[in-house]
Amino acid sequence: MSMAPLFLIFPAVAAVLAALIPSNRWRPWLLPVAGTLHAALTGVALVRPEPLSPTAWLALDPLGKVILLVVSLLFLCCSYYAAGYLRSRSEQPNRVFCICLLFFLSTASLVAWSRHLGLMWVAVEGLTLVTAPLIFFNHTQQSIEATWKYMVVGSVGIALALLGTFFLAYSAQHAGHGASLMVSDLLQHAPALSKPWLHAAFVLLLVGYGTKMGLAPMHTWKPDAYGEAPCVVGALLSGGVTSCAFLALLRAYHISVAAGEVAYVCRLLLFMGLLSMATASLFMVGQRDMKRMLAYSSVEHMGILVLGLGLGAPALFGTLLHVVNNGLTKGVLFLSAGNIHRAYHSKSTEQVSGAMQRVPLSGTLFFLGFLAITGSPPFGPFISEFLILNGAFRSGRMVVGALFLVLLLIVFIGMGATVLKIVQGRPSIAARKTSYRDTVLSGAPILALLVLVLLIGVILPAPLAALINDAVRYLEGQP
């Protein structure tokens, strides 16, 4: 029997339980329980793979495995953090928050398991819907504004993605193979697909799912949503939702490449990637709000992923590894930024300084997270970004490679200036008086994520390398 239903049903059952538990204090502890169980299930699914049936709607192919791993690890760490966070915010009702977090786990797993593009679309849209109330958690005017933008921009993007999905199905129907949205059918008939429909479909899917990923110029919702959402939600959005949307884009890429349209899609992807990186670097310089800075960093890294995909075969390993690195490192950054936010009651560099003194653990982790995400050795993102750069030069795209380096450098300087202001100096008198102190629950999950990022950078665990190699082979069409 397939494991897929387990992944979908048990978080949903936990969500129902969360709705039934009356105590605001005990309810959040369901999250770590669900997170641990999900991680254990993921472990089993990865270690004992089921044979991939081409007719199954729910099956875990090599690409889905990578995304499921990222989502599961990130949620595991976030769930323990969330339990501590919600305890400190006990005045705020957390029923809807817990329910939505658990449904997040369920829908994100569905995205990873889907082998049917229509079902995948339903899951990504579901992901948008369950995350909207999460952004709204603080019920301030700003959070309403952020949720509104997130819903409107996100819904429009997702509607375009549906149109793109339809176009893709029609390209198969036009080729005389009957309209199908099964990934395996589309891959099998790829060379025969009607080209004009396929081109239009790819553009719509890139714009649609790109909106969910937060590629420029469809990124406008991102700084607002990440800035106003609680940090644990920011971590799940920037590491989980974006990875799920990227998986949808990977499917479109896979089908287009199998159809022999490499040149067409790569040009689009390279352009979008560089545009996102350039936009992010522009807004990152002089950024005063630390969470908005992280949002632009997310725009940048989505750009890197799309750019890596656009470089094609030589950079695929680096790109898929970067999905893992970006997801985990964003967890480190958002969760530690959350602790700093709680210690200072502010997220602006005008009030926040001396975080290393005020909250030594969180301040240090935030700083190390910054070093990791900007691609400094010995952390994981260094390896993946280096592999992407290497891919650019190996495929003879010198200009792209050079631009990539320059933009990374600008981001490093821009982000570094803001981060140094936050961690260095002396904390203000007001900040010393707030009640927040680093605890095990608010520190250990971040430390665990950072250790993972470090491990990937230093030794690149063999099982992970094998997993990503499988995915690369799958993308290149050698099952």
Add this chain to the structure above:
Amino acid sequence: MSNFFNPILVVVLLLNLFVLGTSRITSVIRGVAIQGALIGMLPLLLPGHVSRGAFLMAVLTIVLKGVVIPVMMNRALRDVEIKREVEPVIGFQASVILGALGAVWALLFAGRLPLTEAHADSLVVPASLATVLTGFILLITRFKALTQVMGYLVLENGVFIFGMLLVQAMPLVVEMGALLDLFVAVFVICIIVNHINRAFSTLDTRQLASLKE
């Protein structure tokens, strides 16, 4: 395609122009409701598609798009006590002209996409593209939160029209899922609209401008 298909799509195209040209928000809601109910009927007109599942889907679509969502919208409108859209970025007449130009472009562009023989003389593709464009115009140029939601619904209607070419590719579960997602999205948006109104005492999205660089 049946004989009734193209006439219904022409009515859908006219409704697009009506929605673009009116300043009364209740008229916009009514126009979008009629449009939603009309396209909900389309699947039943497809030859060989009359099954219990298809009938159920059509009834659900018509009830949701034609009755439930408009009632929800009208209630939200009554709570916030506004009647008219303020003068949009592009005037009402100008947006009608823009919508008409969009429809012409859609007709020309659809001519470049190859269709299978069975669909060769149908208006599905141009009607779908023109409706999507109308949704975009509403979303971009209007200021009231509720009109923007109607823009999203029109956009969604456009995508739905295209789905008519693929009824056999979309299994019932996926269709149901898409419809459910649409409904929940509108539901969530209504809740946010309500909160916007309570927190800002207005539904003018120009007031939602505290978050920017």
